Amino acid sequence: MSSSMSTPSASKLARPVPFTPKRKLSLATDSDLTSSDSRLPRSTTPSLLASSKKYKAPLSTESRTRLTNRPAPLFPSTPARSKSSDGTGAVARPKTPGSPRKGTDSPLLTPHVSEMDVSRVDPEEALVDFETVTEVGDISADMDEVDAMLRDDYGKEDKVLVSIRIRPSDNPSAWDVSAGAQPKTIKLQPQHCKSSVNPPQDFRFDEILTGSENKPVYNAVARSHVCAAMDGFNAVIFAYGQTASGKTFTLSGDEDQPGIIPRAMKDVFAYIKRTPTREYLLRCSYLEIYNEAIHDLLAPPSSSVSQPVQIQGTGANVVLTPLREEVVTCLKGVHEVLQRGEGNRRTASTDWNDRSSRSHSVFRLVIESRERGGAGDAEPASGRTTPGFRPPTPGGPRLQARGGRSVQTSVLSLIDLAGSEKATSDKDRTREGKYINTSLLTLGSVISTLAENSAKNKSDHVPFRNSKLTRMLQPSLSGNARISVICTINPDGSAVAESTSTLLFAQRIKRVQLHAQKKEVVDTDALLERYRKEIEELRKRLAEKEASQADGGPVLKRRLSAREQLDESLAMHNLNARIKQLTKLILTSQTVDENKGDESRPASPMKVDFDMSPYQLQQELLAARRELETQATQILSLEAALATRPQLPPDAPEGEKDKLLNEQAKTIRELEIVVKGYEENLGEPLRAVREDVEKEWSQKLEAEVRVRQEKEAWADELVKQLDKERKMRIKLEEERHALAAFVKKFDQLGLGGLVIPPSKLNPPMPTPGGAAAVFAQRQKTKVSQLKEHSMAPLAEAESPVRLATAPIQKSLLEEEWDGGEDVDVSIELEKSAPSISPPKAGLAAAIAARKGSQSPTREILGEKENLPV
Numbered sequence: 001m002s003s004s005m006s007t008p009s010a011s012k013l014a015r016p017v018p019f020t021p022k023r024k025l026s027l028a029t030d031s032d033l034t035s036s037d038s039r040l041p042r043s044t045t046p047s048l049l050a051s052s053k054k055y056k057a058p059l060s061t062e063s064r065t066r067l068t069n070r071p072a073p074l075f076p077s078t079p080a081r082s083k084s085s086d087g088t089g090a091v092a093r094p095k096t097p098g099s100p101r102k103g104t105d106s107p108l109l110t111p112h113v114s115e116m117d118v119s120r121v122d123p124e125e126a127l128v129d130f131e132t133v134t135e136v137g138d139i140s141a142d143m144d145e146v147d148a149m150l151r152d153d154y155g156k157e158d159k160v161l162v163s164i165r166i167r168p169s170d171n172p173s174a175w176d177v178s179a180g181a182q183p184k185t186i187k188l189q190p191q192h193c194k195s196s197v198n199p200p201q202d203f204r205f206d207e208i209l210t211g212s213e214n215k216p217v218y219n220a221v222a223r224s225h226v227c228a229a230m231d232g233f234n235a236v237i238f239a240y241g242q243t244a245s246g247k248t249f250t251l252s253g254d255e256d257q258p259g260i261i262p263r264a265m266k267d268v269f270a271y272i273k274r275t276p277t278r279e280y281l282l283r284c285s286y287l288e289i290y291n292e293a294i295h296d297l298l299a300p301p302s303s304s305v306s307q308p309v310q311i312q313g314t315g316a317n318v319v320l321t322p323l324r325e326e327v328v329t330c331l332k333g334v335h336e337v338l339q340r341g342e343g344n345r346r347t348a349s350t351d352w353n354d355r356s357s358r359s360h361s362v363f364r365l366v367i368e369s370r371e372r373g374g375a376g377d378a379e380p381a382s383g384r385t386t387p388g389f390r391p392p393t394p395g396g397p398r399l400q401a402r403g404g405r406s407v408q409t410s411v412l413s414l415i416d417l418a419g420s421e422k423a424t425s426d427k428d429r430t431r432e433g434k435y436i437n438t439s440l441l442t443l444g445s446v447i448s449t450l451a452e453n454s455a456k457n458k459s460d461h462v463p464f465r466n467s468k469l470t471r472m473l474q475p476s477l478s479g480n481a482r483i484s485v486i487c488t489i490n491p492d493g494s495a496v497a498e499s500t501s502t503l504l505f506a507q508r509i510k511r512v513q514l515h516a517q518k519k520e521v522v523d524t525d526a527l528l529e530r531y532r533k534e535i536e537e538l539r540k541r542l543a544e545k546e547a548s549q550a551d552g553g554p555v556l557k558r559r560l561s562a563r564e565q566l567d568e569s570l571a572m573h574n575l576n577a578r579i580k581q582l583t584k585l586i587l588t589s590q591t592v593d594e595n596k597g598d599e600s601r602p603a604s605p606m607k608v609d610f611d612m613s614p615y616q617l618q619q620e621l622l623a624a625r626r627e628l629e630t631q632a633t634q635i636l637s638l639e640a641a642l643a644t645r646p647q648l649p650p651d652a653p654e655g656e657k658d659k660l661l662n663e664q665a666k667t668i669r670e671l672e673i674v675v676k677g678y679e680e681n682l683g684e685p686l687r688a689v690r691e692d693v694e695k696e697w698s699q700k701l702e703a704e705v706r707v708r709q710e711k712e713a714w715a716d717e718l719v720k721q722l723d724k725e726r727k728m729r730i731k732l733e734e735e736r737h738a739l740a741a742f743v744k745k746f747d748q749l750g751l752g753g754l755v756i757p758p759s760k761l762n763p764p765m766p767t768p769g770g771a772a773a774v775f776a777q778r779q780k781t782k783v784s785q786l787k788e789h790s791m792a793p794l795a796e797a798e799s800p801v802r803l804a805t806a807p808i809q810k811s812l813l814e815e816e817w818d819g820g821e822d823v824d825v826s827i828e829l830e831k832s833a834p835s836i837s838p839p840k841a842g843l844a845a846a847i848a849a850r851k852g853s854q855s856p857t858r859e860i861l862g863e864k865e866n867l868p869v
């Protein structure tokens with residue numbers, strides 16, 4: 001059956017705010033992030049969400065309807081943030097401390113000492129039988145399905161279960177899906193193919209799911225893995241896909257459609273309920289990988305800032321430390337843990353998703369279980385049976401004979417990966433996007449190498465260490481886990497490149513070979529075993545106290561002071577309470593679900609001595625804290641010393657140096673694989689990003705070129721103008737020199753006693769008002785001088801040569817020079833000439849004769865002396 005994914009839509013409604021109220025990003029600056037990502041304060045910034053105006057993934061009409069008609073929730077909504085009692089909305093401080101983990105006995109790694117006052121536990125409350133369970137809606141609804149699952153043979157699968165989930169959309173789908181038939185295929189519609197030569201590829205997967213219902217998705221892709229985890233296999237379920245394609249919706253869901261995590265938790269308790277032959281201890285942790293730093297989502301904010309989580313160990317023995325683990329005994333407890341963790345996740349509004357996960361989040365449930373029936377059990381198995389029970393694990397009783405009892409430990413990891421994305425308009429989001437894409441690319445290349453190794457029976461190096469995500473997943477990806485991958489895609493034509501890339505990833509991971517094994521060992525470190533031992537010890541002490549009281553009777557009582565008697569009875573009460581409390585942490589089919597009113601329980605790494613007085617305990621606590629501080633300082637200085645030490649001393653043996661060189665060569669190979677994977681895996685979307693960037697830059701370049709051309713044209717014009725001006729100056733200069741030379745010669749010949757003052761040969765700078773103004777002024781002065789002196793001698797004197805004898809009389813030439821250097825003085829002279837009245841006849845004649853010629857002096861000289869001009 002082939003169907004298109006399009007859904008008719010009348011209009012695009014506003015995108016509803018998704019249910020998940022994840023923690024928003026702080027406004028930390030880029031430099032903050034760079035300096036210490038792990039120290040990033042997780043404060044919220046409402047403006048980040050409010051500022052989102054861009055295009056976001058459109059929701060289908062179907063999901064919008066679902067979101068507007070909400071029935072009362074069956075399961076407490078996973079990520080909703082609870083209001084504190086003071087109504088501020090702040091998440092209440094967790095009441096319980098971190099539990100110890102295997103191999104983390106150091107107090108530094110389990111820094112949160114129990115805060116719970118055990119004396120307050122009501123022993124009566126602890127004893128609740130499974131028949132008294134009232135939270136029917138929580139667990140029983142899915143019991144039959146769990147029974148059915150338990151009958152299935154789910155443990156033999158050695159391939160990754162790969163499913164595709166297509167997000168509903170109002171736009172026409174670009175994909176043809178054949179989800180009903182076998183094999184289930186998905187194919188790009190021909191009109192969306194880039195190449196008309198190659199027909200679209202048929203992708204085949206285990207499941208192809210559509211629609212907004214989360215239950216069928218859970219049943220198809222997760223339930224078998226949850227049951228496998230309960231049965232002792234490590235199991236990993238993760239969602240992979242482009243941003244806003246529905247990963248968080250699939251994993252966490254919302255109030256109407258709880259996702260895989262809440263449904264899985266329900267099944268965990270249902271499973272315990274259906275398995276009376278075993279007892280369980282559950283503890284969970286929640287972390288995120290943000291900008292390549294691991295953050296504990298359950299740690300109090302102060303400690304998560306000061307102590308980022310580190311990955312220690314190698315290969316299959318990867319340990320995360322310090323990571324808070326909380327023992328959970330009921331669905332409500334898990335809900336509280338999830339809620340707290342979700343509240344601490346980093347989300348932000350991006351160009352594509354109002355609440356985009358900016359980190360990879362990992363919810364881990366550690367399941368310890370073992371056969372029931374040995375000494376120390378709080379209660380014997382009731383003998384009540386339910387159809388569909390699994391038979392007891394073969395070999396269990398035999399292992400008990402060796403002192404401890406075999407404990408099965410498995411981990412169920414539920415991972416919501418951040419979505420691959422293009423560069424976004426926001427700088428911080430782009431930076432996060434880079435980290436996200438890089439770690440996804442590393443995941444892609446790890447999967448590629450694993451698939452290649454499986455297909456060709458090779459053992460090529462797998463670059464697990466290239467990202468925190470792959471390093472953390474190394475034990476599971478190496479094969480010792482059952483893996484289910486849900487690849488989510490957006491069916492729109494605009495997202496074809498990203499969806500194709502996701503499908504290629506899905507196809508590759510399908511080829512990875514798994515060989516998951518159950519781990520059942522005599523494990524004295526298992527928390528379950530430690531609790532059992534502690535219970536036994538406490539019981540022994542209680543019995544001794546009771547016995548000594550019974551033996552001593554009134555005699556003993558008389559010897560003890562009233563205060564001592566009070567302390568004694570208090571100590572016994574505490575012992576009882578602690579026994580009850582520890583017993584309650586161990587889940588059996590009878591006790592599961594009985595602690596419905598409690599939150600997660602403490603799992604104190606310390607064995608508390610209840611005989612101590614409160615004062616003594618306080619002193620001990622203080623001393624322990626001091627020791628802790630000293631050790632922390634020591635660790636810091638050791639770390640600093642380690643960091644500054646060269647990798648190898650100069651005199652290290654050659655073998656060591658070779659080893660280091662080999663390691664470095666290995667790292668280079670890994671990087672090469674990453675680069676190769678980079679090109680292969682997400683080449684398509686990144687090409688698109690590159691094209692976008694290239695386009696933007698070529699536009700900028702064109703604009704720059706245009707501006708430059710304009711400037712060059714302007715500069716050319718300026719050069720031309722300057723050239724013209726220079727030529728004009730040269731011409732004027734030549735004229736000036738010619739004139740000066742001529743006048744000099746004129747004077748040398750003694751033709752008029754005209755003396756050219758040196759200032760005329762080096763004329764002054766132009767005067768304001770120009771030559772005309774100066775000339776007019778001088779003429780005026782001259783006229784007034786003429787008026788003052790007698791005009792007669794001048795009138796009698798015909799020859800201009802006489803002029804030289806009158807010292808106050810300037811020569812015509814001088815007057816001409818006063819006109820300035822750049823102006824044609826002859827014109828000014830002509831204009832001004834009539835105003836000089838009454839001129840001497842000879843001079844007037846000379847002026848008149850000069851009309852039309854370039855220089856009046858030349859005219860005069862030409863006339864009088866017949867000199868060549």
Ligand SMILES: Nc1ncnc2c1ncn2[C@@H]1O[C@H](COP(=O)(O)OP(=O)(O)OP(=O)(O)O)[C@@H](O)[C@H]1O
Nearest residue numbers: 018063212243244245246247248249353356357419
């Ligand atoms: N199958 C679905 N049915 C209905 N609504 C869906 C479905 N899948 C996704 N959505 C809606 O689409 C929006 C984006 O989904 P979601 O946040 O789960 O994407 P994501 O892949 O986790 O994105 P990111 O990687 O950016 O965190 C949400 O509002 C979600 O409710």
